[in-house]
Amino acid sequence: xxxxxxxxxxxDVQAAQRAASEQERAxxxxxxxxxxxxxxxxxxxxxxxxxxxxxxxxNATFAVRRGxxxxxxxxxxxxxxxxxxxxxxxxxPDEGRILVAGRDLSELTHKxxxxxxRNLGVVFQDFKLLPNRTVHDNVAYALQVxxxxxxxxxxxxxxxxxxxxxxxKLHHYPDQLSGGEQQRVSxxxxxxxxxxxxxADEPTGNLDPETSIGIMQLLxxxxxxxxxxxxxxxxxxxxxxxxxxxxxLDAGRIVRDEIGGRYAPADISTAEFGALLRxxxxxxxxxxxxxxxxxxxxxxxx
Amino acid sequence: MKVGFFLREALRGxxxxxxxxxxxxxxxxxxxxxxxxxxxxxxxxTGAANEVRGRVLVNVYLKSNSTQADIARVGGVxxxxxxxxxxxxxxxxxxxxxxxxxxxxxxxxxxxxxLPDTYRVTPKNxxxxxxxxxxxxxxxxxxxxxxxxxxxxxxxxSKDDTQKILTATKVVKYTTGLLAVLLVIAxxxxxxxxxxxxxxxxxxEIHVMKLVGATDGFIRWPFVLEGTIVGALGAIxxxxxxxxxxxxxxxxxxxxxxxxxxxxxVGFGALVAILLxxxxxxSALGSAISLRRFLSV
Numbered sequence: 001x002x003x004x005x006x007x008x009x010x011x012d013v014q015a016a017q018r019a020a021s022e023q024e025r026a027x028x029x030x031x032x033x034x035x036x037x038x039x040x041x042x043x044x045x046x047x048x049x050x051x052x053x054x055x056x057x058x059n060a061t062f063a064v065r066r067g068x069x070x071x072x073x074x075x076x077x078x079x080x081x082x083x084x085x086x087x088x089x090x091x092x093p094d095e096g097r098i099l100v101a102g103r104d105l106s107e108l109t110h111k112x113x114x115x116x117x118r119n120l121g122v123v124f125q126d127f128k129l130l131p132n133r134t135v136h137d138n139v140a141y142a143l144q145v146x147x148x149x150x151x152x153x154x155x156x157x158x159x160x161x162x163x164x165x166x167x168x169k170l171h172h173y174p175d176q177l178s179g180g181e182q183q184r185v186s187x188x189x190x191x192x193x194x195x196x197x198x199x200a201d202e203p204t205g206n207l208d209p210e211t212s213i214g215i216m217q218l219l220x221x222x223x224x225x226x227x228x229x230x231x232x233x234x235x236x237x238x239x240x241x242x243x244x245x246x247x248x249l250d251a252g253r254i255v256r257d258e259i260g261g262r263y264a265p266a267d268i269s270t271a272e273f274g275a276l277l278r279x280x281x282x283x284x285x286x287x288x289x290x291x292x293x294x295x296x297x298x299x300x301x302x
Numbered sequence: 303m304k305v306g307f308f309l310r311e312a313l314r315g316x317x318x319x320x321x322x323x324x325x326x327x328x329x330x331x332x333x334x335x336x337x338x339x340x341x342x343x344x345x346x347x348t349g350a351a352n353e354v355r356g357r358v359l360v361n362v363y364l365k366s367n368s369t370q371a372d373i374a375r376v377g378g379v380x381x382x383x384x385x386x387x388x389x390x391x392x393x394x395x396x397x398x399x400x401x402x403x404x405x406x407x408x409x410x411x412x413x414x415x416x417l418p419d420t421y422r423v424t425p426k427n428x429x430x431x432x433x434x435x436x437x438x439x440x441x442x443x444x445x446x447x448x449x450x451x452x453x454x455x456x457x458x459x460s461k462d463d464t465q466k467i468l469t470a471t472k473v474v475k476y477t478t479g480l481l482a483v484l485l486v487i488a489x490x491x492x493x494x495x496x497x498x499x500x501x502x503x504x505x506x507e508i509h510v511m512k513l514v515g516a517t518d519g520f521i522r523w524p525f526v527l528e529g530t531i532v533g534a535l536g537a538i539x540x541x542x543x544x545x546x547x548x549x550x551x552x553x554x555x556x557x558x559x560x561x562x563x564x565x566x567x568v569g570f571g572a573l574v575a576i577l578l579x580x581x582x583x584x585s586a587l588g589s590a591i592s593l594r595r596f597l598s599v
Contacts, residue, residue, distance in 0.1 A: 088513060132315070
């Protein structure tokens with residue numbers, strides 16, 4: 001029964017995408033229509049293919065409203081990272097338009113890109129900390145690139161490190177920290193400018209479950225300050241328990257766009273959010289004995 | 303504020319990446335040291351070669367019965383020739399006394415003086431010796447030669463010696479010149495390659511800086527400053543070592559070896575300026591150029 005529901009939903013999504021792409025094709029006026037500034041992110045028929053592998057993005061169309069908390073799930077190679085890299089303009093799309101806060105990214109010149117990126121907080125799976133700087137200096141660097149005054153840095157950095165629980169590790173270097181601590185540093189760096197949009201690409205990919213929940217709680221707390229948060233993760237089961245909006249990608253296509261919607265974002269506390277994540281996973285489904293994939297066992301019987 | 307920040311960043315880059323920075327510094331030091339030794343050697347060799355070429359002479363022998371008037375007239379003819387640099391008159395008597403000094407016994411046996419009056423002519427350009435001879439003693443269509451003045455007997459250069467001197471010095475000049483060019487190219491490649499490596503080892507860091515929203519200039523300046531400091535330090539060390547070499551080894555020998563005292567050798571001050579300038583320029587430019595690839599994110 002659940003399977004048929006999924007299929008229906010999938011069909012809806014695909015129909016919406018088809019409609020959108022037909023609309024794109026219908027006329028140039030459609031693709032050049034201005035973005036809705038209430039959308040933090042809007043993608044219209046975005047495709048990106050790589051020469052070597054077929055990982056990429058195919059005709060992705062969706063919009064994220066300001067202040068939303070969105071999970072993006074899908075197996076490795078489904079296009080999550082490609083989507084993230086397109087959003088930070090590390091890659092250019094082959095087709096389609098990407099609008100962030102109503103602005104078309106393709107209109108940004110090489111010189112404007114750094115200024116655009118300062119409005120984004122980005123958290124990476126591999127943390128991407130600067131190895132030659134202490135925790136404090138890593139976070140301060142995000143302020144220094146914007147030309148902040150020293151006074152401002154001295155005020156803001158300890159603040160954000162307290163929020164992320166790193167006050168005692170100020171003068172440690174990244175290689176002296178655990179994975180979870182490093183990820184918290186990179187979240188602190190991403191958020192120290194209070195960007196309107198925070199992107200996290202597999203922020204818990206390298207971390208154990210309990211640390212992951214801490215990181216997710218931190219992202220949730222950031223979302224509650226009004227920041228739009230987009231989190232890519234391959235932990236499908238955990239995301240399903242959270243009742244947030246979920247975008248699912250598979251082989252570069254958006255196959256599910258589900259508004260969790262049981263709670264309004266402001267309704268639950270960070271602790272409750274964490275509790276949701278800790279809920280027991282659904283019982284693993286046992287296969288019936290007549291399942292043909294059990295033939296493997298028969299091979300050893302004689 | 304900004305200059306101070308970039309300077310601190312450059313120093314941080316150097317101290318936290320000590321090994322690549324040291325490699326860059328060492329390659330600047332070594333290449334500049336070799337260049338610093340080689341440039342004066344090239345110049346001294348060229349100077350010596352030019353000096354040898356200056357010894358090429360054309361002798362104008364006068365007929366034995368020429369009078370004082372003939373001698374003066376021929377002198378005038380030679381001086382009017384625009385290929386001529388210096389003219390020296392050697393009289394019969396003087397030639398005899400010179401030769402006697404070299405070989406007293408042989409000349410003791412001769413009763414009379416067989417030597418003619420001679421003009422020793424130094425050509426302006428040793429390579430044009432043949433033209434000078436031709437203008438004083440033009441070839442006749444028959445194959446012999448005439449002379450421009452009846453009082454002139456023969457015009458000769460010590461043909462074989464001249465040719466040898468000219469080819470030998472040419473070879474020396476071209477070889478040292480070629481070596482110098484190769485050495486300069488090798489130095490530039492070596493220094494810029496080491497800097498490339500140092501930048502390459504930090505490409506991930508540069509990438510992260512770009513993703514955090516740093517402008518190209520914000521990333522580039524500390525690297526260029528770092529290159530400048532490394533280049534300057536390497537050059538200063540090279541110059542100090544060269545100074546020690548000069549004071550300890552070269553200066554005591556100058557009085558004994560003409561080669562070292564050759565007039566065209568560059569002054570130590572100029573050499574220091576060239577080396578410092580080259581070291582800093584190549585390192586700073588090398589940093590800026592190597593960065594370009596990693597900044598295009």
